[in-house]
Amino acid sequence: MSCSSIRRTPVRHALVALALAVAAGAAAAADAVKGIEQALVAAQQDKRGITLYVSGQTIAGAVTKVEPGQWVEMKNQTSGRIVVRIDRIDGIAAP
Numbered sequence: 001m002s003c004s005s006i007r008r009t010p011v012r013h014a015l016v017a018l019a020l021a022v023a024a025g026a027a028a029a030a031d032a033v034k035g036i037e038q039a040l041v042a043a044q045q046d047k048r049g050i051t052l053y054v055s056g057q058t059i060a061g062a063v064t065k066v067e068p069g070q071w072v073e074m075k076n077q078t079s080g081r082i083v084v085r086i087d088r089i090d091g092i093a094a095p
Helices: 004-048
Strands: 051-052 058-068 071-075 082-085 089-093
Touching: 004 051, 004 058, 004 089, 051 071, 058 082
Parallel strands: none
Antiparallel strands: 051 058, 051 089, 058 071, 071 082
16 A cells, blocks of 8 residues: 555545535525525414514514515515515524
8 A cells, every 4th residue: 555545545534524514514504594484484474573683683574575595575664675685594583
C-alpha cells in the first residue's frame, strides 16, 4: 500500500461525511419550509391572525394568499398588503 492511498482514505471519508451532512441539512430545511407553508395555509383557511418572525423582526397579520415555495401575502391594520418570501421566514407563532 502506498503512502498516498493511506492519506486519501481519510479525505474520502471526510468528503462523504460532509456530503451526508449537507444532504441532511437540505432535507431538514425542506421539512421546515413545508411546515411553515402548512401553518400559513391553515391560518388562511381558519381566517385567524399569525405572527411571522423574519430577520429579528415580527410581522403580525392575516394571511390572504400563499404561493407555495415562493411567498405569502398578508394584511393588517396598518398595511393593506404585506408580501414575505417564505424562505426568509425564521418562525411562526399562531394562536
